[in-house]
Amino acid sequence: MSGDGGARRTVAFIGLGHMGGPMAANLAGAGHRVRGHDLVPEALAAAARAGVEPAGSAAGAVADADTVITMLPAGRHVLDLYDTLLPAARPGTLFVDCSTIDVADARTAHERAVAAGMRALDAPVSGGVVGAEAGTLTFMAGGGEAEFAGAGPLLDVMGGKAVHCGGPGAGQAAKICNNMILGVSMIAVSEAFVLGERLGLSHQALFDVASTASGQCWALSVNCPVPGPVPTSPANRDYRPGFAAALMAKDLGLAANAVKAGGVQAELGLRAAELYAEYAERVGAAEDFSGIVRTIREQGGECA
Template sequence: MSRSVAFIGLGHMGAPMAANLVKAGHRVRGYDLVVTPGAGLEPAASARDAVADVDVVISMLPAGRHVLGLYDDILGAARPGTLFVDCSTIDVADARTAHDRAVTAGMRALDAPVSGGVVGAEAATLTFMAGGGGAEFAEARPLLEAMGKKAVHCGGPGAGQAAKICNNMILGVSMIVVSEAFVLGESLGLSHQALYDVASTASGQCWALSVNCPVPGPVPASPANRDYRPGFAASLMAKDLGLAANAARAGGVNAELGMRAAELYAAYAERAGAAEDFSGIVRAIRDRSGEQT
């Protein structure tokens, strides 16, 4: 069934996600502070204009403060009962606050952050992790499936964000240790291809190795073969690991590797920012090992 959708936040992730909704036959009104809506999207003059008279509002923004600020601006402009789906990756507490503000304003809400990066957004192969009511998830599911390959209802408000930061803690730690293994292999005279051929079919196999391999050669589609152009930017990984570290501290969780990964990516992202894929941390590991990049 075709829905009318407002899509707010048309950056590297939001623009292809909105385009895939259009391809699936939905009417999409787009708004971004900087980016002009692409072909097939109806341009809106403002965020408030975008949400007037639509069935669903989808947002994809950098941080919790942006989401909360947006909701403060637009909740009064949407018709009662509109479903708000936030696909940003933000703090669990901010996600719950956004949900509460939407419900108080007479709306319905779902937090639905994504995994899969720009490549997944373009190919409509994202995984969505949703938090909120079952009825809201059921309503949003056809839209999520138009933008991705899988949508999982993780629980109540904020549960999608909880799943996202836990997943990315696994990914960040995995990428660091895969990178360390390749640098160790180099020091021992082992070729990248030989290590990959063994680990990718043995107990070391993981997504960070087999899909986003941090060295050029073994996986032609990985960012390492494009001079580490993202992909999933180092700055975004640092942000997500920071959220995970904050949650671990708040919950009294002894997450030693997650905490250390957050520190390493914070230091790496300070230099690489949004210009390099998070797999480029292999070069920082080489530098600290005294190797030439």
């Protein structure tokens, strides 16, 4: 990926929260004209300080844009907003939805955009707030080859990698499959550390072995759930989130819905969804998803 941003674009960016705000700021910093809107005044003000032009409404933001990027909490928000945005946009505008939503909702959004004379791409991300701020996100894209190529210069600025996964909804499918792997692996890594504690292993000793052996995975080597071995992991910041427990619970819920609808035998994925739903009900967006290690430790009879 080039990262040079290509020709200057006029981009409408709707949803300027913890993820969308830094993504929009990176586009503005690369020289693109970015008009942003968010329902939270503080988010809009922060984006404005980073070079994003504030728009008084979502419809106003998209009126003269050639690309519209959305980063919203759920599918219903995307579909409701498209009812407002599609009539306000110019024909042929490229709509890129970076939200993580249900595959069916992504396909519906694509169909509505195309029916309105627009082009569309679903492009959810992986990498969390750190990746959004650093411009190192991974984009998983679903839609046509031409749309993927058209979005490429912008994805280059916001991310380190973009993968065209297939037709409409394929980006969302890849995202929920990836996060099912992540959720299950974080639980497994957390359980292993708690077991190691009971067996007298230090965190560092277990990390030194597993990180260079067959237990190596992202949940261990980058987002290690215990303090010490990986200084940059949330465990060393009292589990202040990079990727909040509530977001993991949401993504695993989407994966569980797809598992059930597809008749897939996925016991670990379904159980991970249950565990994260219970965990997120208590901590919400206040803790990183790796903080589930403390729940595992507590349920075993030893307080964190």
